[in-house]
Amino acid sequence: MTSINWFRYASPVSFFPAAGSLARVFGVAAAVFAAIGLWLGLGVAPTDAQQGEAYRIIFIHVPAAWMSMFIYAVMAGWAAVSLAMNARLSAMMAQALAPTGALFTAIALVTGSLWGRPAWGTYWAWDARMTSELILLFLYLGYMALRQAIDDPRRADRASAVLALVGVVNLPIIYFSVTWWNTLHQGASVSLTAAPRMAAIMLTAMLVMAFAAWFYAIAVTLTRLRAIILEREKRASWIGELVGAE
């Protein structure tokens, strides 16, 4: 049995080519899952008895909302590793995740708003779930702005990592907001502890779309990570050879 030295991939130079191949694989997987998910969600899943067709927004809204929180957790995790171990690649990983996290947060907010109008009669309310999700968007944007504002990348790594870690308190607030406060947003349709409160085909379509969103996030984040590695290490001698080799 051959053993892989995983620590090899903790350095940007060996990770750079691997990230490129992984990004391609996950990009293709995301496209395939999105095609299947859209076909199931828009074509196969039946009309909802209560909401008619407007409920079909769920197939992008819920996966986007899940990803918005999941990416933040992963980003904060890499930020913590970068602080604890002073690891450069971990900091770049956190940096690469932020724009995609912000994107999914924006999609969750926009699609939620477009769903709220036909379902509740309003595009926006200062409901606990919606407000805490909006705060998540500001956390992502604040994280990116803070990085931008600091010229020295190593200092930017540390400062933004602290901000990312402080912002983690918002995640349980978003997640439990629908149980802690009885405001407008409905409770979870799917949870780990109870049977799903939706038809099997709707649930399948939503999960397939969630995988598509996940694979997309991996592909686009790895591509951005490659750009960040080049931007930050462009004076290193090994990097010219890497770019020339591709």
Next chain:
Amino acid sequence: MSLAEFFAMGGNAFYVWSAYGLAALLIAGEIVAVRSRLRNARQAVREAGGST
């Protein structure tokens, strides 16, 4: 179900298709942005390599 019915989305066409359309637009924008960022970074490395 006819194609016209499908696009009508039971009278909620505006909300459903706006949601899907805006999401697709945002995602397409990110793909374009990240690809051009990688291209520019590659270019910058080549230029830096030439000068040293």
